[in-house]
Amino acid sequence: MYNNKPLINIIFPVLLFCSTKLAAQDTTAKSTKDSTEVNVQQKGKYAFVLYAGGGLFSYFSSVGSSSSGTGINTAIVRYHPIGTFRIMWHPDHRLRIGLESGYANFYSYELKNGNKTGTVNLAAIPVLFVWSMAITKRLNVFAGVGSYFMTTRLNYDGKVASHALSLGFNASVNYIQPVSSRFGIGAELKWTEASQTRDYGLSAQLMLEWKFLEW
Amino acid sequence: MRMIFIIAILFLFSSCKKEYQAPVPDYNNWDAFTLAAPLTLSTQSRTTMEGIYKLTNGADVFGDSVAVKWNYVITGTDTTWHLSVFSGKDIAYLICEGKRSGGDILLNGYWRKMAGVETGIVRLTVAATQGANLVTSNGSVVAGSIIIGGVFGNGQTVPAIPIVLVYNRKLYHKGPFQILAHRSGGRTSDLLPASENSVAMIRKTAEFGSTGIEIDVRLTSDGIPILYHDNTLNLRETQKSGLIGPIENYSYAQLSTFVRLIHGEKIPILREALDAVVYQTGLQFVWMDTKYSGSLQVVRDLQKEYLQKAVAAGRTLNIVIGLPTTDATDHFLALPDFGAAPNLCELSLADVDKTNAEIWAPRFTLGTQNDEVAKVHAAGKQAFVWTLDVPEFVQQYLRDGHFDGILSNYPSNIAFYYYVQQ
Numbered sequence: 281m282y283n284n285k286p287l288i289n290i291i292f293p294v295l296l297f298c299s300t301k302l303a304a305q306d307t308t309a310k311s312t313k314d315s316t317e318v319n320v321q322q323k324g325k326y327a328f329v330l331y332a333g334g335g336l337f338s339y340f341s342s343v344g345s346s347s348s349g350t351g352i353n354t355a356i357v358r359y360h361p362i363g364t365f366r367i368m369w370h371p372d373h374r375l376r377i378g379l380e381s382g383y384a385n386f387y388s389y390e391l392k393n394g395n396k397t398g399t400v401n402l403a404a405i406p407v408l409f410v411w412s413m414a415i416t417k418r419l420n421v422f423a424g425v426g427s428y429f430m431t432t433r434l435n436y437d438g439k440v441a442s443h444a445l446s447l448g449f450n451a452s453v454n455y456i457q458p459v460s461s462r463f464g465i466g467a468e469l470k471w472t473e474a475s476q477t478r479d480y481g482l483s484a485q486l487m488l489e490w491k492f493l494e495w
Numbered sequence: 496m497r498m499i500f501i502i503a504i505l506f507l508f509s510s511c512k513k514e515y516q517a518p519v520p521d522y523n524n525w526d527a528f529t530l531a532a533p534l535t536l537s538t539q540s541r542t543t544m545e546g547i548y549k550l551t552n553g554a555d556v557f558g559d560s561v562a563v564k565w566n567y568v569i570t571g572t573d574t575t576w577h578l579s580v581f582s583g584k585d586i587a588y589l590i591c592e593g594k595r596s597g598g599d600i601l602l603n604g605y606w607r608k609m610a611g612v613e614t615g616i617v618r619l620t621v622a623a624t625q626g627a628n629l630v631t632s633n634g635s636v637v638a639g640s641i642i643i644g645g646v647f648g649n650g651q652t653v654p655a656i657p658i659v660l661v662y663n664r665k666l667y668h669k670g671p672f673q674i675l676a677h678r679s680g681g682r683t684s685d686l687l688p689a690s691e692n693s694v695a696m697i698r699k700t701a702e703f704g705s706t707g708i709e710i711d712v713r714l715t716s717d718g719i720p721i722l723y724h725d726n727t728l729n730l731r732e733t734q735k736s737g738l739i740g741p742i743e744n745y746s747y748a749q750l751s752t753f754v755r756l757i758h759g760e761k762i763p764i765l766r767e768a769l770d771a772v773v774y775q776t777g778l779q780f781v782w783m784d785t786k787y788s789g790s791l792q793v794v795r796d797l798q799k800e801y802l803q804k805a806v807a808a809g810r811t812l813n814i815v816i817g818l819p820t821t822d823a824t825d826h827f828l829a830l831p832d833f834g835a836a837p838n839l840c841e842l843s844l845a846d847v848d849k850t851n852a853e854i855w856a857p858r859f860t861l862g863t864q865n866d867e868v869a870k871v872h873a874a875g876k877q878a879f880v881w882t883l884d885v886p887e888f889v890q891q892y893l894r895d896g897h898f899d900g901i902l903s904n905y906p907s908n909i910a911f912y913y914y915v916q917q
Contacts, residue, residue: 343735348755352736387737393752400737400753432739437748440716442740444727477739478730 324372327494330365331454333468335485337362339387341478352389360385362483364470366422368412370491380408380424380450384472386479391436398436404428404474408450415453418466422452428474446474456489464489517612517686520605520651525618528603531594534576539633541565541576544626544641546665547915548580553647553658557606558584562666562914563643566701569775577702578602580660581911583886585610588907589617589647590702598623600630606647609685609905616654619645626662638663667916673780673900674909676705677882678724679768681904683732683757690756691732692722694763697771700778704910707780708772709817709881709902712765712794713787719747720765720794724786732756743787765794769801773808780900782839782856782879784817791816791826795836802837815839815854824850839879844870852876856902859883863896872897883909 337360344352362385368378388401408424415421428448434440452470459465468487473480523529536544545564550557562581567574580589591604602619621627626641628634641662648654678691680700689695692711700708711724721742725731728738728745734755738745745754751761765783772778783794798814805812815837818824824842827833827850840852844867847855855871856879857864868878881902883889889912892898903909 341735343737344755345734345759348734348759350736350753350755352753389737391752396752398749398752402737402739430739432737434738434745434749434753436752437746440744440749442738442744444739476730478735 325494326372327370327491329368329370329378330490330492331368331468331487332363332365332490333485333487334361334363335468335483336360337384337386337472337481337483339479339481341480343387343389351391355389355391357388358481360388362470362472362485364468364485364487366410368410374413376412378410378412380410380422380426381406384428384483386474386481393436396436398434400436401433402430402479403433404430404446404479406448406450406472408448418456418458420454420456422454422470423449424451425449428477428479430474430477430479444477446476446479448472448474448476454487456487462491462494515612515686517607517614519607519688520614520616522603522605522616522618525601525603527596528594528601528618531596531601534593534595534600536576536593536631537633540630543633543636544578544621544630546636546641547663548641548643548660549663551659551661552644553656556584556647556656557582557587557589557658560663560915561589561660562911563660564666564704564910564914566704567777568698568701577604579702579704579907579910580606581704581907581914583908583911583915584608585613586886586905586908588703591617591619598627600627602643602645609907612686613649615647615649615652617645617647617658618654619643619658619660636662664917666914668914669916671899672913673707673879674705674906674913675707675709675780675782675879675881675900675902676700676703676906677709677902677904679708679710679722680705681906685904688758690758690760692724692763693756693758693760694767694771695758695760697768697778698775700906701776703906705778705906707778707782707900709782709784710765710768711784711786713742714789714793715745715747715750716743717746717748718793720797721747721750722763722765722768726786728754733762734759765797769797769814772814773801773805773810773812779811779813781812781814782817782902783814784819785823785826788822789826791823791830795830795832798836813837813853817856818842818846818850818852821846841881847871847876854879854899856881859888859892863892863898865895865897868897886912 339358343356364382366380368376370376385403391398406428408426410424412420412422428446430444430446432442450472452468454466454468456464456466466487468485470483549560567576578591586609589606591602594601600621606617607614621643643660646654647656647658680696681687683691689699710722712720713723736753817839819841834851838850838852839854839856840847840850841856854877859880871878877899879900880898883901883903901909
């Protein structure tokens with residue numbers, strides 16, 4: 281009667297399928313390039329690339345309800361800083377994989393109850409497995425699935441820090457302008473969603489790229 | 496290749512889950528009912544009207560027969576009576592308020608199928624010559640002597656589909672039997688009009704056929720017993736508030752200020768819940784399921800207080816402490832007066848003896864266990880079974896088992912199959 285199937289159940293197989301297909305096609309492309317050149321495949325360059333960025337997160341989801349009478353729905357502050365830290369392995373074909381973490385301050389609010397004031401802040405540290413692909417030379421798309429380690433900080437009638445885990449995903453696109461052979465700078469738009477707690481929003485970040493290891 | 500990747504990401508964004516809803520339709524626009532006078536019926540008259548009715552119209556939607564029963568809720572000094580109709584088809588029920596128009600009895604309300612989200616308005620009439628006079632004069636009823644006719648509709652549409660209920664026989668009743676509603680009335684996920692484990696649900700549960708309730712008791716960080724099922728604050732039970740994690744992390748002041756249940760109610764403290772049971776309902780049984788680890792003294796104190804209040808109010812009410820685990824049992828046995836504390840034990844018969852439980856409550860997956868139930872009865876105790884939701888199992892346990900009560904998320908389903916027995 282109530283369909284509560286996590287979105288992640290759909291996303292993960294799709295991405296897995298895509299990554300398998302992409303890898304297979306890449307191999308096929310190489311092997312058919314010149315069928316007479318057996319064992320003459322040239323290995324391209326491999327690299328580890330670090331992305332670090334920061335910017336502004338806009339919370340899109342709703343909180344509370346007008347009927348509940350708490351006033352949370354109107355007190356919510358939706359704009360907060362966000363930071364991203366991502367390490368990617370760039371092999372010699374299009375699909376790249378990596379890990380992403382960072383910090384997202386989802387929302388906060390202040391509530392008055394008589395002469396008492398309370399504040400609530402909800403933030404998350406994501407730990408996501410990320411796939412990415414270069415759409416053009418400088419335009420990259422990313423998709424990640426994993427967990428968000430959520431923390432509530434409440435200050436009302438005492439302080440409470442309470443934690444929970446939420447499965448989730450993100451999807452982003454960035455444009456990186458190289459400034460040297462190893463460094464680049466650019467901008468990234470990212471959709472962040474902690475699915476279990478239904479927290480989601482869009483962020484714009486300034487992004488630095490550092491190809492710190494290449495072989 | 497790129498396109499596949501992009502499509503995958505677009506698919507990711509477009510994926511969504513369907514939100515099901517079954518709002519109670521607004522049935523307060525029947526002019527004849529609005530203008531009608533209040534319906535005052537004696538207890539005898541209500542009992543006269545209750546029974547098993549055959550459907551000569553509307554059977555395709557509500558089944559061949561239904562059980563009809565009155566129930567009430569008290570608000571301040573006002574008592575509101577509802578006539579509930581329990582069907583065996585798709586776990587359907589009708590809930591109506593009554594009024595009098597001339598010699599006729601008008602019944603206005605809504606219907607719902609728990610096996611889906613279907614609902615609609617229902618308008619019924621018992622004409623003076625078709626049983627209303629008989630009901631008000633406490634006359635003796637026989638098959639065919641009361642005819643409840645009217646119309647029902649789908650959703651918010653004006654009802655126009657005919658429905659006719661014809662009195663057939665009395666409700667089955669063989670000794671005390673408890674129809675217990677899980678989480679005070681049913682799960683929030685079943686799209687009921689009040690949140691699970693709320694005072695609002697406690698006030699409504701008799702409309703669904705319940706004679707008693709099971710409620711889930713936890714402690715806040717400042718030691719106040721509250722009603723809440725899960726061990727964390729989550730979106731299944733509460734509106735989004737920014738508060739997450741174990742509910743025991745928060746004080747009652749924090750929860751009552753920031754957290755609301757799905758339908759907007761505050762998380763009730765146990766005292767509020769017991770107060771509602773004693774002074775606002777006719778419920779006969781409360782099963783306080785222990786959902787936390789720790790001393791049960793505060794729960795025991797409230798149990799004692801409200802058992803005394805029930806006696807003082809002239810109520811027939813039993814309030815038991817539910818012991819689902821060995822941990823809860825150990826804490827119960829640590830109470831100085833545990834031997835005098837009414838309790839319900841879900842563990843073995845040996846544990847039932849150890850805690851001096853009045854009731855043994857095994858899970859239904861263990862079967863009807865007639866030999867064990869017989870031993871419990873021989874010891875002067877009762878046996879309840881939980882949690883029976885599938886109609887086939889309900890019928891099987893009523894037919895083959897000897898339990899004294901059934902806990903269900905669908906008490907209307909238990910009510911139907913219990914009352915239609917012969």
